Amino acid sequence: MSTITSTPLANGLVLHRLPRPGTQSVTVLVAFDAGARTEAREENGMAHFLEHLVFKGGEKFGDYRAVNEAAEHAGAVLNAYTSHDLVAFHITARATKLVEAADLLSDFVARPRIDPAELEKERGVVIQEIARYADQPASVAEHLVDAAVFGDHPLGRPVLGPAEHLRDTFTREGILAFRARRWVPSAGAAFIVGDPAVVGGPEADAAAAFFERFEAGATPPPVPPAPAFAATVQVSERDSAQSHLRMSYRPSIDVRDPRQRAALTIYATLLGGSMGSRLFDEIREQRGLAYSVGAYPHAHADVPVLQLSAGLQSDKATEAFTRMREVVSDLREHGPRPEEVERARNFAAGARAIAFENTNAIARNAAAQVIVFSESADPDAVIARLDAVTVEEVREVAAGIADELVVACVGPHRADDFPLD
DSSP: OOOOEEEEOTTSOEEEEEEOTTOSEEEEEEEESOSGGGOOGGGTTHHHHHHHHHTTOOSSSOSHHHHHHHHHHTTOEEEEEEOSSOEEEEEEEEGGGHHHHHHHHHHHHHSOOOOHHHHHHHHHHHHHHHHHHHTOHHHHHHHHHHHHHHTTSGGGSOTTOOHHIIIIIOOHHHHHHHHHHHOOGGGEEEEEEEOHHHHTSHHHHHHHHHGGGSOOOOOOOOOOOOOOOOOEEEEEEOOOSEEEEEEEEOOOOOTTOHHHHHHHHHHHHHHHSSTTSHHIIIIIIITOOOSEEEEEEEEOSSOEEEEEEEEEEGGGHHHHHHHHHHHHHHHHHHOOOHHHHHHHHHHHHHHHHHHTTSHHHHHHHHHIIIIITOOOOOHHHHHHHHHHOOHHHHHHHHHTOOSOOEEEEEESOOGGGSOOO
């Protein structure tokens, strides 16, 4: 990649320009440390609701029709996402439309109207979204395992929040106060990803000026630290023939060290991140216990998570749980084989390289690197760290996955179906 530049703007927002030679598209993204983790208990769901509301229009593009039509005129794809860690807004367009794309995005994100009538209509839309997820057992299992791992901490609450907050609690004044507190330039960043001639040219200079629309403010207070890990089992009983099983471990890595996070990625890949992984081979191919099985690493700013997942016939859930736990224990006790580390390393690094053919994927990765971990936005550094992971580093990760876990399951089960002793 060509040289990345990071320029502080007058309001404190840092603009990162990431050149990617040969791309015909350009992505503009702005994000803030304002995800669900930053909410007070009574605010749970507000970060996500606010993400919806700003799309209803800003000063220049005054309503949702103007926003949508401007995006279509620019031939652009416009979207956003809220996680526990951050909220982000992004637009991907043809490279020749960079100025129009940045103008549109920064207008409604930096200068939203938050129209009272639109706010009331959107309450019902998000309530329907919450209901949709509640009807999906796999989504319920994801919420259940978060609650089991983190309890009443913000990381344990659903990003969408409870429907009663949308119905009864959220006010326009409260939403504006949350935005003023959390959408602060010093706690965010902006990104432009595209061909070097575009990213380093006058169009990008013009686009940079639009990000001055964000008002400076006091740096928000730090979020509460993640709670200590405690083994537990939680079951949401449903009379069904299918079950959704989640198993969560707390790896003993330092998430502030990018090399250790990379090693956790390789470990999770060989454990359950590909069709050649141990879990896929053992649980699906050899034993036929699950139609879907995998392992997924995640790192918040201060805590790592290793989650195992399986969707399966309910009468096979207990056997699958036992065997999945045994696979993790075998890796802990004996370590991975050098050849499977090499295969997992090639697969994980290759998957990233393929993803980073897309300017939007680069921008989203950069937002996490910069805002969550205070690290370089360089996507090539991410791939290089995966390529550099050693067998010994993966063995250290495996040895540090203690036989202490949280189990969550949706299906016709009881907690004692999944014994932890």
